[in-house]
Amino acid sequence: MGKVQSHALLNFPVQDPTDKKEGEAFLVKLQKVLDQHIDAEAIDLTGEIPAAGIEALKKLGAFGIKIPKEYGGLGMSQVNYCRALEVTAAHCVSTAVLLSAHQSIGVPVPLKMFGTPEQKKKYLPRLAAGEISAFALTEPDVGSDPAKMTTTATLTPDGKHYILNGKKLWCTNGVIADILVVMAQTAAKVEKGREKKQISAFILETKGAEGFKVLHRCKFMGLNGIQNGLLEFKNVKIPRENLLGQEGKGLKLALSTLNQGRLSLPASAVGWVRKCLTWSREWGNERVQWGAPIGQHEAGSSKLASIAADLYAVDAMTTLASLWVDHKKRDIRLEAAMCKLFGSVKSHEAAELALQLRGGRGYETSASLKARGEKGIPVERVVRDSRINQIIEGTTEVMGLFISREALDRHLQIAGDVINPKAPIGKKLSGLVRSIGFYSLWYPRQWISFPVWFRFWGMGKLGCHFRYLHCTSKRLARTTFHLMALNGPGLERKQIQLMRLVWIATELFAMGAAIGRATAGKKFGENGSEAVMLADSFCQEARIRIRQHFQGIYCNSDSVKRKLGLQVLKGQQKWLESSF
Numbered sequence: 001m002g003k004v005q006s007h008a009l010l011n012f013p014v015q016d017p018t019d020k021k022e023g024e025a026f027l028v029k030l031q032k033v034l035d036q037h038i039d040a041e042a043i044d045l046t047g048e049i050p051a052a053g054i055e056a057l058k059k060l061g062a063f064g065i066k067i068p069k070e071y072g073g074l075g076m077s078q079v080n081y082c083r084a085l086e087v088t089a090a091h092c093v094s095t096a097v098l099l100s101a102h103q104s105i106g107v108p109v110p111l112k113m114f115g116t117p118e119q120k121k122k123y124l125p126r127l128a129a130g131e132i133s134a135f136a137l138t139e140p141d142v143g144s145d146p147a148k149m150t151t152t153a154t155l156t157p158d159g160k161h162y163i164l165n166g167k168k169l170w171c172t173n174g175v176i177a178d179i180l181v182v183m184a185q186t187a188a189k190v191e192k193g194r195e196k197k198q199i200s201a202f203i204l205e206t207k208g209a210e211g212f213k214v215l216h217r218c219k220f221m222g223l224n225g226i227q228n229g230l231l232e233f234k235n236v237k238i239p240r241e242n243l244l245g246q247e248g249k250g251l252k253l254a255l256s257t258l259n260q261g262r263l264s265l266p267a268s269a270v271g272w273v274r275k276c277l278t279w280s281r282e283w284g285n286e287r288v289q290w291g292a293p294i295g296q297h298e299a300g301s302s303k304l305a306s307i308a309a310d311l312y313a314v315d316a317m318t319t320l321a322s323l324w325v326d327h328k329k330r331d332i333r334l335e336a337a338m339c340k341l342f343g344s345v346k347s348h349e350a351a352e353l354a355l356q357l358r359g360g361r362g363y364e365t366s367a368s369l370k371a372r373g374e375k376g377i378p379v380e381r382v383v384r385d386s387r388i389n390q391i392i393e394g395t396t397e398v399m400g401l402f403i404s405r406e407a408l409d410r411h412l413q414i415a416g417d418v419i420n421p422k423a424p425i426g427k428k429l430s431g432l433v434r435s436i437g438f439y440s441l442w443y444p445r446q447w448i449s450f451p452v453w454f455r456f457w458g459m460g461k462l463g464c465h466f467r468y469l470h471c472t473s474k475r476l477a478r479t480t481f482h483l484m485a486l487n488g489p490g491l492e493r494k495q496i497q498l499m500r501l502v503w504i505a506t507e508l509f510a511m512g513a514a515i516g517r518a519t520a521g522k523k524f525g526e527n528g529s530e531a532v533m534l535a536d537s538f539c540q541e542a543r544i545r546i547r548q549h550f551q552g553i554y555c556n557s558d559s560v561k562r563k564l565g566l567q568v569l570k571g572q573q574k575w576l577e578s579s580f
C-alpha cells in the first residue's frame, strides 16, 4: 500500500544473548556430528545417509530442535533452528532436508499448532527423540492445487476409525517415516444446499499399518540422499483420535504448516551459498589465466560480488523474518514467502556463478577431481541440490501468485465490488462510495515523496537507498492500483505483470532487510564499512532489476508471447520440433 515500516527495518532486532549462546553451543556439537558421521559425497554416490549418522543426530536432539522442552525437545528459537539448518546444509543438503522435512513441515509443526493435549503428549516426545515424520499432501494428479486431492478418509459406521485410500507422491522422508501427517478428503458437507468438499488431516503411524505401502523410492537430479517416495494407502485404518485439528480444516492445516516451514528453505540456502563464496574466493585467487588470478578479471570479480551481496541480502531477510517469529510481533506470511521466493532463486544463481567461475572443474564431480589429485570441491553437486527449492513447498510461480493475492487483497476489499462486473448494482454503489472515500486520500499520497528527501541523511550511502525504497514503494503501490483499474478482475490472470510487481516488492523487502542489517551491523559483530559495502552493492543491483521490471510493465512482449505460447500448446509450431 505504499508504506514502508522504517522503524521495523531500521531497528533490526537482535537475538537474545542467552538464546544465542544456547544456539551456538548446539551448533558446535552439531558440526562435530556432521564432521564425524556425515560424508556428503558418499551420500550423493550411495543415496543413503548412514544409520550411524542419523542415530548421532537423534542423540543430539537434532530431530526436536523446535519441539518444546516439556515434550523432550530442545525448545530452541526459530533463529537457532534456521542456523542449525544452515550449518547442516553447508555440510550436506540431503541431511538438511531429512531434518527439515521432519520438523519444518512434518508432524511436529501441525501437531504443535492444531493437536489436542493428548496428541501432543503422545507424539511430541517420540518425534523429539527421533521417530522420523513426513508431510503427505501431493498426489500424482495434484501438486500446486492440493484442494483437488482424491485421497479419501471415510469414517467407519461405528465412528471409531477412518479408512484411508489413495496415493501420495514425492513425500520426503516418506520411505523411512515412522509417523506421517496425511491430508485426505472426508465426507462432504452440505452448506446452503450445496455440497462442500472437506479436507482433513490425520496422524498415521506407519509401523504395522495394514494397507500402507511404499510403492517406489523416487530419484532426482540432486538430493540423492533423501528418502522420498510414492506411498499407497489401501483401506488403512486410522483411529478417530488421530484426526489432527477439526474435520474439514485439513487444507488450512496444510497451508499453515507450509507457511510456518517456509523460512527453512532460505535458511538452508544461506548455508550452501556461504560455501560457494568460500570456494569462489579461493579459486578466484588460486587460478591464474592470462597473467592474472581469474578473480581479478572483471568478469570474475563481478561474480564474487554478486554471490557475496546476494548472500548478505538473503541472510538479512531470513534472519529478520526469523527474529520477528521469535519476538512474536507480526504475521510474517508475506515476508516468509518472499524469503522463500528470493532465497531459492538467488541461491541457485550463486551456485551457478560458482560453477562458472571454476570453469571445467565446476562441472567435474568432486570424486573425479579427487581421483586425479585435486581438491574435491562439490560445486556441481550443490547446483544439482539447490535447484529443487524453486519447486518444493510452493513453486516460484505459486509463491508469486500467493504474494500478489496478498498485495491485491486490500484493494479488493475496498474496490472489489466496483470492478466486479457480476456485483449487483446496490453493492457496486456502496463500493463506489467506499472507494471514493479511501482513494481520494490514499491515491494522491502515492505521488508525494518529497518529505522523505529530508530523511535518513545520517545513513550515508544507505540513506540514499532507503529514500529510494520509500519512493519506489509508493510507485509500486500506484502502479498496482493503475493495473487494477486497467484490468479489473482480469488482473488475476495477468501472471507476468503480477510477477513483475511481486519481484519489485520482494527486491524492496530484500533492500530494506540488507540496509537494516548493515545499519545495525555492529550489533552482529560485523565490520561496519564492509557490511555497508555489501548492502550498497546489493541495493545498486536491486535498483537496476527493479527499473527493468517497471519498464516491462508498460513496454513488453507479453501479448505476442501469450499468442505464441498458445500456438505451441495447440501444436501449430510442431514442425519446429523436428530436425528432419
Ligand SMILES: Cc1cc2nc3c(=O)[nH]c(=O)nc-3n(C[C@H](O)[C@H](O)[C@H](O)COP(=O)(O)OP(=O)(O)OC[C@H]3O[C@@H](n4cnc5c(N)ncnc54)[C@H](O)[C@@H]3O)c2cc1C
Pocket: 101, 134, 135, 136, 137, 138, 142, 143, 144, 145, 169, 170, 171, 172, 173, 220, 223, 228, 388, 391, 392, 393, 394, 395, 396, 397, 398, 495
Ligand atoms: C524433491 C521433492 C520433494 C518433495 N517433498 C514433498 C513433501 O514432503 N510433501 C509433499 O506433499 N509434497 C512434496 N513434494 C511435492 C512438491 O511440493 C510439488 O512438486 C510442488 O508443489 C509442485 O507440484 P507439481 O510438481 O505437481 O507441479 P504442478 O503443480 O503440476 O506445476 C507444474 C508447473 O506449473 C506451474 N503452475 C501450476 N499452477 C499454476 C498456476 N495456477 N499458475 C501458473 N503456473 C502454475 C508450476 O509453478 C510449475 O512450474 C516434493 C517434490 C519434490 C520434487
